[in-house]
Amino acid sequence: MKQTPSSPFxxxxxxxxxxxxxxxxxxxxxxxxxTAEISQFTRFNRAKVRQTGQVTSGDIALTLxxxxxxxxxxxxxxxxxxxxxxxxxxxxxxxxxxxxxLPEDPYQVLPTGDATSREVYRGTLLxxxxxxxxxxxxxxxxxxxxxxxxxxxxxxxADSAGQRHWFETxxxxxxxxxxxxxxxxxxxxxxxxxxxxxxxxxxxxQAKHLLNQMSGPRKALARGQYRTYxxxxxxxxxxxxxxxxxxxxxALRRSGSALGPLQRGDRPLSPLVHLTEDFSQGxxxxxxxxxxxxxxxxxxxxxxxxxxxLVSARTAKEYGIPSxxxxxxxxxxxxxxxxxxxxxxxxxxxxxxxxxxSNLHYLNWxxxxxxxxxxxxxxxxxxxxxxxxxxxxxxxxxDESLYNFWGANLEALxxxxxxxxxxxxxxxxxxxxxxxxxxxxxxxxxxx
Amino acid sequence: MGEGKVTTTPLHTVTMDDRLDQALATLDxxxxxxxxxxxxxxxxxxxxxxxxxxxxxxxxxLGAMVEVLVQGQLGYAATPDVTxxxxxxxxxxxxxxAQAAAPWRIHAFEPTIRPPVQGIYHSPVAQPLAQWxxxxxxxxLHHICQxxxxxxxxxxxxxxxxxxxINTWLATSNGSRVHQRFDFLTLHFGATAQDGPVxxxxxxxxxxxxxxxxxxxHLISGDALDAAVEQVGQQAVALLTATExxxxxxxxxxxxxxxxxxxxxxxxHPLELDRILGDERNYAGGSFVQxxxxxxxxxxxxxxxxxxxxxxxxxxxxxxxxxxxxVADRQYLIRQGRLERGLGSHESQVRLGVPGVACxxxxxxxxxxxxxxxxxxxxxGETSFHDLIGTIPDGVYMEANRSWSIDDQRYKFQFGCxxxxxxxxxxxxxxxxxxxxxxxxxxxxxxxxxxxxxxTWQAFGTPFCGKGEPNQIIRVGHGxxxxxxxxxxxxxxxx
Numbered sequence: 032m033k034q035t036p037s038s039p040f041x042x043x044x045x046x047x048x049x050x051x052x053x054x055x056x057x058x059x060x061x062x063x064x065x066t067a068e069i070s071q072f073t074r075f076n077r078a079k080v081r082q083t084g085q086v087t088s089g090d091i092a093l094t095l096x097x098x099x100x101x102x103x104x105x106x107x108x109x110x111x112x113x114x115x116x117x118x119x120x121x122x123x124x125x126x127x128x129x130x131x132x133l134p135e136d137p138y139q140v141l142p143t144g145d146a147t148s149r150e151v152y153r154g155t156l157l158x159x160x161x162x163x164x165x166x167x168x169x170x171x172x173x174x175x176x177x178x179x180x181x182x183x184x185x186x187x188x189a190d191s192a193g194q195r196h197w198f199e200t201x202x203x204x205x206x207x208x209x210x211x212x213x214x215x216x217x218x219x220x221x222x223x224x225x226x227x228x229x230x231x232x233x234x235x236x237q238a239k240h241l242l243n244q245m246s247g248p249r250k251a252l253a254r255g256q257y258r259t260y261x262x263x264x265x266x267x268x269x270x271x272x273x274x275x276x277x278x279x280x281x282a283l284r285r286s287g288s289a290l291g292p293l294q295r296g297d298r299p300l301s302p303l304v305h306l307t308e309d310f311s312q313g314x315x316x317x318x319x320x321x322x323x324x325x326x327x328x329x330x331x332x333x334x335x336x337x338x339x340x341l342v343s344a345r346t347a348k349e350y351g352i353p354s355x356x357x358x359x360x361x362x363x364x365x366x367x368x369x370x371x372x373x374x375x376x377x378x379x380x381x382x383x384x385x386x387x388x389s390n391l392h393y394l395n396w397x398x399x400x401x402x403x404x405x406x407x408x409x410x411x412x413x414x415x416x417x418x419x420x421x422x423x424x425x426x427x428x429x430d431e432s433l434y435n436f437w438g439a440n441l442e443a444l445x446x447x448x449x450x451x452x453x454x455x456x457x458x459x460x461x462x463x464x465x466x467x468x469x470x471x472x473x474x475x476x477x478x479x
Numbered sequence: 480m481g482e483g484k485v486t487t488t489p490l491h492t493v494t495m496d497d498r499l500d501q502a503l504a505t506l507d508x509x510x511x512x513x514x515x516x517x518x519x520x521x522x523x524x525x526x527x528x529x530x531x532x533x534x535x536x537x538x539x540x541l542g543a544m545v546e547v548l549v550q551g552q553l554g555y556a557a558t559p560d561v562t563x564x565x566x567x568x569x570x571x572x573x574x575x576x577a578q579a580a581a582p583w584r585i586h587a588f589e590p591t592i593r594p595p596v597q598g599i600y601h602s603p604v605a606q607p608l609a610q611w612x613x614x615x616x617x618x619x620l621h622h623i624c625q626x627x628x629x630x631x632x633x634x635x636x637x638x639x640x641x642x643x644x645i646n647t648w649l650a651t652s653n654g655s656r657v658h659q660r661f662d663f664l665t666l667h668f669g670a671t672a673q674d675g676p677v678x679x680x681x682x683x684x685x686x687x688x689x690x691x692x693x694x695x696x697h698l699i700s701g702d703a704l705d706a707a708v709e710q711v712g713q714q715a716v717a718l719l720t721a722t723e724x725x726x727x728x729x730x731x732x733x734x735x736x737x738x739x740x741x742x743x744x745x746x747x748h749p750l751e752l753d754r755i756l757g758d759e760r761n762y763a764g765g766s767f768v769q770x771x772x773x774x775x776x777x778x779x780x781x782x783x784x785x786x787x788x789x790x791x792x793x794x795x796x797x798x799x800x801x802x803x804x805x806v807a808d809r810q811y812l813i814r815q816g817r818l819e820r821g822l823g824s825h826e827s828q829v830r831l832g833v834p835g836v837a838c839x840x841x842x843x844x845x846x847x848x849x850x851x852x853x854x855x856x857x858x859x860g861e862t863s864f865h866d867l868i869g870t871i872p873d874g875v876y877m878e879a880n881r882s883w884s885i886d887d888q889r890y891k892f893q894f895g896c897x898x899x900x901x902x903x904x905x906x907x908x909x910x911x912x913x914x915x916x917x918x919x920x921x922x923x924x925x926x927x928x929x930x931x932x933x934x935t936w937q938a939f940g941t942p943f944c945g946k947g948e949p950n951q952i953i954r955v956g957h958g959x960x961x962x963x964x965x966x967x968x969x970x971x972x973x974x
Contacts, residue, residue, distance in 0.1 A: 074758070082553065083577070085555075088559060103535065206761060206948075285671065292734060392764070
């Protein structure tokens with residue numbers, strides 16, 4: 032299938048693949064993956080530029096497999112074949128020499144199948160020299176800190192079985208915080224593929240409105256259990272904990288997964304809980320590091336029951352079970368927590384008296400095999416009485432089991448869901464996000 | 480090599496230096512200052528699970544970070560193209576970045592934030608990492624996994640050895656020429672035991688704590704390795720039937736492998752000047768420490784002495800120069816409990832007007848330097864472990880971090896450990912499982928009542944300190960003695 036290349040990296044990746052595969056000998060198998068980006072990063076503090084720059088970065092990973100042994104090397108990729116091929120070829124030689132010294136891997140996954148895909152999402156992004164002039168003036172007079180990150184992100188895969196995938200997207204995220212003079216804060220996020228000044232302005236207007244509600248004195252609450260509304264950003268943080276020793280089959284089999292009690296039938300979840308891997312929005316690639324294409328949707332929890340787990344090809348081979356085409360790390364890639372019936376306009380009324388929690392911070396399992404997680408409230412969190420916001424709160428530590436907040440204590444989920452975009456950039460800019468509703472919980476436990 | 484100290488020696492010409500000289504000499508750019516930092520790395524990860532190979536990975540990196548100062552604003556461009564032409568293109572891009580941002584700059588920086596320096600640093604290495612081949616490493620990993628399987632309840636064992644070599648070159652338009660060569664070794668092993676719904680994991684001083692700078696001389700071996708492996712396996716099994724940690728307020732004794740996390744989260748991060756300046760507020764957060772606290776704030780009890788020490792040869796984050804070329808030396812951050820200085824680069828120091836240290840560090844060539852910890856150590860006291868425990872009628876002793884969480888001002892924290900023992904009548908008593916504790920930072924450090932002697936002092940490290948926008952992961956080292964804290968809220972697990 033002939034395609035018009037979308038970037039220098041695409042042409043080079045295919046050239047490198049075409050040059051590499053004929054070099055394989057005997058029963059050798061190989062796969063190549065590419066992670067690359069061309070990104071603008073502008074960091075600001077007090078509505079002034081702290082650091083600004085461009086990053087062009089690429090890593091190509093070669094995995095060589097033969098005689099039941101596997102070895103992998105990641106190399107810098109410049110996008111220029113004349114530069115990249117000699118290094119890749121030399122690396123193939125190095126890996127071939129190392130392979131016989133390695134122990135055999137009984138769970139080796141050789142490339143199979145014939146899956147191919149190509150997805151390219153063009154965006155309308157701010158030109159590099161316009162990022163500052165477009166983002167900063169609207170923040171004048173505000174105490175604003177944050178990061179604009181935007182550009183081209185690439186994920187690609189090819190193997191000796193003939194599978195080839197290309198995913199390229201142009202996206203931006205503007206992740207920011209606004210502060211009151213005494214340090215109280217609200218979080219704003221504006222993200223997408225097409226920058227629009229009007230949409231940015233709307234995001235700022237909403238954040239400033241919330242900031243005005245933070246102007247009063249903070250209410251200090253005693254530790255205890257409180258009726259709590261968790262807004263979508265907070266719910267997304269809780270959902271993503273399941274990527275860390277939760278929904279992965281390997282964790283369930285041998286590492287004390289937080290969902291072990293659910294799987295064993297020891298602790299139920301609410302029938303309101305429906306969790307799905309949903310790639311239908313094209314936010315992230317559907318292919319994984321084995322070249323497999325995940326189904327567009329995969330139900331994981333239905334009506335509180337664990338119906339599927341994330342099973343990688345390697346785990347599938349180890350336990351003789353079907354793969355669910357998960358990534359090797361068996362983490363959520365495009366999660367959707369289904370909405371409920373609570374209208375957004377009725378949130379405060381339904382909460383009545385309790386805590387409105389916009390964001391959480393620094394979550395960690397405090398007792399993973401029991402599903403207990405701790406963390407902090409952060410940003411716009413309020414004390415509410417009889418459906419009225421009374422005051423912002425001093426931040427609280429919570430320590431609570433998911434079998435409570437997604438179990439019998441879960442009262443309602445909102446009618447609408449929100450995509451909470453990934454804004455992380457360790458190594459490369461993260462892609463995608465978590466689609467979640469808000470949720471109303473009784474007796475949420477705060478401990479400090 | 481544990482007593483080795485870092486040294487600086489005159490610069491010798493190497494190929495990359497020549498290339499950077501040429502790039503700077505031929506660069507035609509109306510900038511006030513230009514700096515090029517090239518980083519080349521080779522990271523090898525080998526691991527086994529249950530005695531079978533889990534990973535054989537090489538990660539080779541090479542790229543350049545070019546920074547340009549224009550009208551008081553730094554702009555940067557990172558590129559994997561380290562040819563002279565590629566560096567020039569990056570310099571042009573960085574120039575345009577700085578120029579576009581200058582009207583909105585947060586501070587009008589002078590080139591004095593990057594004073595000229597020349598020198599070389601090499602990690603002290605007795606047994607070079609290249610001496611061991613893949614088969615030798617896997618034999619060792621297999622041996623460890625076999626040793627961890629002490630009995631049937633062990634359901635998973637794992638062992639990892641990572642080696643890493645990094646070269647960095649810094650060349651600037653005002654004459655800096657620095658070459659640093661680092662070698663790192665990380666050893667990790669652990670075992671998970673299970674009895675029905677009860678699952679416990681024990682690691683060798685916690686996850687990936689054995690991180691060193693140097694060569695194979697830092698790998699525990701022989702009888703000492705076998706004893707450590709067996710202890711990890713036996714303790715994982717013992718935790719299955721151990722008593723749940725009680726919910727009490729008591730004297731808490733922390734081993735150095737948990738002090739590492741305690742120092743990191745509640746001393747290191749709050750003292751970072753960029754957090755105090757607000758740069759980090761949108762991500763990891765700010766700090767409860769205020770600018771006026773330096774030189775005044777009683778941070779903890781008079782027993783608390785904390786240093787920034789990049790001169791400990793084998794510790795994970797030693798160096799002679801930070802990534803801006805600032806010369807690194809040992810400094811007290813806290814002396815006799817009083818706060819003296821923070822962790823801040825020349826840039827942060829001129830913005831905030833307080834003293835800092837040489838700690839502008841970047842995770843790799845594709846990230847700009849920011850304020851970072853390096854080695855942050857609690858200095859030893861004079862009390863032996865025996866005497867320290869002997870004075871405690873009732874308390875809890877904890878080892879090895881398992882869970883960590885702290886607020887965005889580094890004030891309220893809750894940490895959990897893998898393993899604990901009850902202290903009764905001055906003796907270590909029964910094993911406790913699921914031990915946790917929580918406190919606020921000032922309360923905790925003011926509760927420091929005993930500090931162990933040099934014999935109890937151990938240095939550990941972690942490769943995984945996350946911070947910054949764009950995000951960066953960097954290595955840090957933390958050394959500490961055993962320490963005791965009075966009246967700390969301790970509690971156990973259960974859902």
